[in-house]
Amino acid sequence: MSRKLFFTMVFLLLSFSSVNAQTCDQCHSDVVNPYQAGPHAALDCNRCHQNGNAHAANPQTPTGVRVEVANCGECHQLQFDSYMEGEGTDQTPQKQDEYPILRRLLAGHPFAEDYREPRSHVNMLTDFVRTSRPRSATCMLCKSSDVYWQWNNNINYDSNTGELLDQNIIVNPITCVQCHNPHVPELRVVQPALIEATERMPQTHPGKEDPMGTRVCSQCHVNYNLNPPAKGIEFPFVKVAEMPDYIVNTDIWRQTKTGGWDNPEAGTMLYKVQHPEAELYWDSIHHKLGVSCADCHMPKRTAANGQTYTQHWLTSPLNHIEDACLVCHTQSAGELQARVKGIQDEVYALIETAMNTMDEALDNLVVAQNTATVNENRLNDARENYFMAHLFWEWIAAENSMGFHNAAEARESLTRATAFASDAIDQAAQSVGNMPLPEEPPSRRIPWIPILLGLAVTIGAIAYIIRRRR
Ligand code: HEC
Ligand code: HEC
Ligand code: HEC
Ligand code: HEC
Ligand code: HEC
Ligand code: HEC
Ligand code: HEC
Structure with missing residues (x-):
């Protein structure tokens, strides 16, 4: 086959398979109208959808949708x-x-x-x-x-x-x-x-x-x-x-x-x-x-x-x-990189502290769970705090910038994680009696004695002032 004939055949094939946006307009005007006003107006629908004409004749015939990068890459x-x-x-x-x-x-x-x-x-x-x-x-x-x-x-x-x-x-x-x-x-x-x-x-x-x-x-x-x-x-x-x-x-x-x-x-x-x-x-x-x-x-x-x-x-x-970055920052690339690294090192150190504290909390939780006489309420408090420690730690650990995206919040979150884990350590220890339980919170009874004493003193003072004025 001569080259000319070959190209004529390819051209004929292409023009057969090419579709006019008008073919689609009757059923897909919501796509076609903005399309024709945009920069892709000259692109053949068939570039990304095959069998356009067959599908237009019978919408049951699938068109397919091309999403691969190479398709767009040919022009971009x-x-x-x-x-x-x-x-x-x-x-x-x-x-x-x-x-x-x-x-x-x-x-x-x-x-x-x-x-x-x-x-x-x-x-x-x-x-x-x-x-x-x-x-x-x-x-x-x-x-x-x-x-x-x-x-x-x-x-x-x-x-x-x-x-x-x-x-x-x-x-x-x-x-x-x-x-x-x-x-x-x-x-x-x-x-x-x-x-x-x-x-x-x-x-x-x-x-x-x-x-x-x-x-x-x-x-x-x-x-x-x-x-x-x-x-x-x-x-x-x-x-x-x-x-x-x-x-x-x-x-x-x-x-x-x-x-x-x-x-x-x-x-x-x-x-x-x-x-x-x-x-x-x-x-x-x-x-x-x-x-x-x-x-x-x-x-x-x-x-x-x-x-x-x-x-x-x-x-x-x-x-x-x-x-x-240097569109805004005036430092050299090296200096700015060092600043990022500084934040990330600091955040990593806080992650490590949180992980080590959680590690210790798990040690205590394991002991508590294996102790028959455990105080269940206290153990549950410890678990709840461990849950929170995990949440605030992993929020930063699973985030991919090692704190750079928001250094202030990363520090805060990790500090909270460590505090929650420390509480879990103490509560798990308390639950098996390795640490004294903290004092019960003060009762809600009204403290009459101080109130009455305070009242008596005030009345006394007022009486005293009134008497002196006389
Ligand atoms: C006679 C009406 C009609 C014409 C003409 C028509 N279509 Fe469709 N098209 C439909 C219908 C109906 C659906 C929904 C089919 C479905 O959901 O199963 C559809 C769905 C599609 C889809 C979605 C396919 C999918 O799998 O999600 C594409 C893409 C599409 N048409 C492209 C075209 C193109 C390109 C043309 C012009 C060459 C065209 N259509 C012409 C009726 C038409
Ligand atoms: C550059 C590639 C490309 C071209 C060219 C293209 N489409 Fe699409 N089309 C897609 C992709 C990808 C989807 C899948 C849905 C999406 O990404 O929004 C789609 C989905 C559709 C759909 C179904 C969903 C919807 O948005 O309603 C219709 C109908 C459709 N195209 C019609 C057409 C018509 C008609 C033309 C020509 C005028 C055309 N497309 C040209 C890539 C293209
Ligand atoms: C993760 C999202 C994303 C993906 C995937 C993506 N782009 Fe972009 N693209 C963008 C953003 C963001 C812009 C910038 C837009 C702006 O500046 O307003 C852009 C801009 C463009 C522009 C406008 C010209 C320019 O360079 O600013 C073209 C063309 C472009 N992309 C083509 C592509 C092509 C081709 C692919 C696939 C190989 C692709 N894009 C994949 C997000 C994406
Ligand atoms: C056949 C060539 C061709 C194909 C294939 C093609 N485009 Fe385009 N695209 C163009 C032309 C031409 C323009 C308008 C001129 C320009 O901005 O480059 C354009 C414009 C764009 C723009 C706007 C550029 C701007 O500066 O705002 C984006 C974004 C874009 N195309 C993305 C895509 C994506 C995504 C695909 C694949 C789904 C794709 N194009 C496929 C030719 C093509
Ligand atoms: C739109 C302008 C802009 C862009 C783009 C930008 N920055 Fe900034 N950046 C600032 C400003 C303003 C500040 C606050 C002043 C300061 O600390 O220098 C800042 C703060 C910082 C800080 C200190 C943050 C902290 O938590 O203490 C670092 C580190 C930093 N930027 C690095 C980068 C890097 C790396 C890039 C590029 C990936 C970048 N910036 C892109 C404007 C920008
Ligand atoms: C559809 C989902 C999706 C979208 C949209 C998306 N990403 Fe991603 N991104 C991923 C996944 C999944 C990975 C991990 C890929 C892997 O490891 O195989 C990733 C990885 C990355 C990476 C790590 C690259 C490296 O080499 O370490 C960066 C940075 C990134 N994405 C930034 C962005 C930005 C910025 C945007 C928006 C402009 C974006 N992504 C949009 C899913 C997405
Ligand atoms: C001010 C600039 C800046 C902005 C805005 C920014 N990032 Fe980042 N991003 C960075 C820097 C710097 C890193 C740390 C890169 C490193 O450690 O090598 C990073 C790391 C990442 C990573 C991990 C990349 C890796 O190589 O592991 C992903 C994913 C990511 N960013 C996604 C995003 C997403 C999504 C957004 C928007 C919600 C975003 N970034 C906004 C500067 C930025």
């Missing part, structure tokens, strides 16, 4: 190349090999066995496939962009994750369309739990004014719970100070092991905190200045050809301090 090379930059990085070693105390603090939870530092977005589906922790289809709302657009349609809470992977229904990590509307290419949110959490935000909520450069990240970088009755996922979306209320008033976290689990040594169910990046960040110095997650993690950069673009490699901002 700079964003695509930078997005793929994180691809080669290795998985970090298991955290609990480096910090064995984690095995004890998380005992009974799957994280005690498999817990690594994160790596860049391109790797997330690979890492999800590799993890030994239980994998529910719901988890994939944060691991793959193959999920959101068919959630509750073809994929739901009860779907079998292994089958979805084996049948190649799930093949992509999160891709461009997780943050960009493909039709009218502006930033958007597709995570159902975030949409729901945003709707119930009170006027006073600290994240109320969050710009889109933060909201796109809050789709996943937040603390969450699976929600078995609703067959979905829920974001508490509150500061750690409000978590005790959430925990008391909500039951769903107890219903799946990812949220509530029994630590055998603590003798109680604990709350599993998951990466509260957005929540910790609220009300920090940078948050109050209006800096978004993307400002630091996805700074603007100038390409070799002089074009300015947003760098899409999700990584530590310390890998691009000039672009991300």
Whole structure:
């Protein structure tokens, strides 16, 4: 076949498969109208949906939806190349090999066995496939962009994750369309739990004014719970100070092991905190200045050809301090890095103090639980304080910036964790009589004697003054 003929055939094939937006307009004007007014107007619908004409003739014929990065990358090379930059990085070693105390603090939870530092977005589906922790289809709302657009349609809470992977229904990590509307290419949110959490935000909520450069990240970088009755996922979306209320008033976290689990040594169910990046960040110095997650993690950069673009490699901002930080800070990159390191070292020291105090609390709880004559009330007080210690410790330990996102709140949370753990140590010791029980709180009887004495003195004084005036 001559080259000319070949190209003519390809052209004919393409024009056959190409679809005119008008074909779709009669049934999808809500998509087509804004589409034709936006920058993608010239793109063929078939670029991302196959069988358009067949589907238009018979809507029962599925169109399919292409979400892979390479599709967008063909026209948006700079964003695509930078997005793929994180691809080669290795998985970090298991955290609990480096910090064995984690095995004890998380005992009974799957994280005690498999817990690594994160790596860049391109790797997330690979890492999800590799993890030994239980994998529910719901988890994939944060691991793959193959999920959101068919959630509750073809994929739901009860779907079998292994089958979805084996049948190649799930093949992509999160891709461009997780943050960009493909039709009218502006930033958007597709995570159902975030949409729901945003709707119930009170006027006073600290994240109320969050710009889109933060909201796109809050789709996943937040603390969450699976929600078995609703067959979905829920974001508490509150500061750690409000978590005790959430925990008391909500039951769903107890219903799946990812949220509530029994630590055998603590003798109680604990709350599993998951990466509260957005929540910790609220009300920090940078948050109050209006800096978004993307400002630091996805700074603007100038390409070799002089074009300015947003760098899409999700990584530590310390890998691009000039672009991300020196737009505001006047220090050198080295000085600023040292300042970040200083905060992180200080926060880590506080994490260690909290963990060691919790370790000691567990020692005492174990003894108390194995003592037949234990004072149950006192033991329960100890457990309750241990529960709180765990919450305030893990809020910072599971957050990924080692306190940098909000140093002041990280210090406060860890100080509270240590105080709760110290109380648990004392109460567990008291419960088996190794320490005297504290005095009972003063009784509520009205202290008549001091009141009467006080009255007598006052009356005496008044009488005395009146007599002298005379
Ligand atoms: C005659 C009406 C009609 C026309 C014309 C039509 N569609 Fe549809 N389309 C539908 C209906 C109805 C659904 C919902 C089907 C369902 O939910 O099972 C749908 C669903 C879709 C979906 C969602 C698929 C999914 O799996 O979620 C896409 C994408 C789509 N259409 C694209 C197109 C494109 C592109 C065109 C033009 C080439 C087009 N449609 C023309 C009726 C139409
Ligand atoms: C650059 C890729 C891309 C192009 C081009 C594109 N779509 Fe889509 N479309 C998607 C993706 C991805 C989804 C999945 C839902 C989402 O991301 O909002 C989707 C979903 C849809 C849906 C179902 C959900 C909804 O939003 O109502 C319809 C209908 C649809 N597209 C119609 C069209 C039509 C008509 C055209 C051409 C005028 C078109 N699309 C062009 C990527 C594209
Ligand atoms: C066939 C080429 C092509 C494909 C494929 C394509 N785009 Fe575009 N896109 C364009 C053009 C052309 C523009 C308008 C010019 C510009 O801003 O670069 C544009 C504009 C945009 C913009 C707005 C740019 C701005 O400066 O505000 C975003 C965001 C975007 N596209 C995202 C996407 C995403 C996400 C996908 C994949 C779902 C995609 N595009 C697929 C060609 C394409
Ligand atoms: C759909 C879910 C999702 C969205 C949206 C999302 N992330 Fe992530 N992010 C993840 C997951 C999952 C990982 C861990 C991947 C791994 O370790 O395999 C991760 C990892 C990261 C990392 C660690 C990279 C490294 O190399 O250590 C950074 C930084 C990050 N994300 C920042 C952001 C920012 C900033 C945004 C918003 C602009 C964002 N993410 C949006 C899910 C998401
Ligand atoms: C985690 C969210 C997220 C993902 C995933 C993502 N983007 Fe972006 N994208 C952003 C943000 C944030 C901006 C900056 C928007 C702004 O400055 O207003 C941006 C900007 C853009 C722009 C506008 C031009 C520029 O560089 O500022 C284009 C085009 C674009 N992205 C394409 C893509 C493509 C292609 C992909 C997939 C390879 C992708 N994006 C994936 C968040 C994301
Ligand atoms: C003022 C700049 C700044 C802002 C704003 C910011 N971060 Fe960070 N982020 C950092 C720094 C600095 C680190 C620590 C990096 C390190 O230790 O190498 C970090 C670490 C992280 C990490 C862990 C990265 C790793 O390599 O392990 C994630 C994930 C993350 N941030 C997500 C977010 C999210 C989501 C938001 C918004 C809610 C956000 N960040 C807002 C500067 C920022
Ligand atoms: C929009 C401007 C802006 C950007 C962008 C910005 N900062 Fe800041 N940052 C400030 C201001 C203002 C302060 C408060 C004054 C001060 O402490 O220098 C501050 C405070 C700090 C502090 C002290 C925080 C504390 O808790 O004591 C550190 C460390 C810091 N920034 C590091 C960074 C790093 C690292 C980046 C980039 C990843 C960054 N900043 C990006 C404006 C910014």
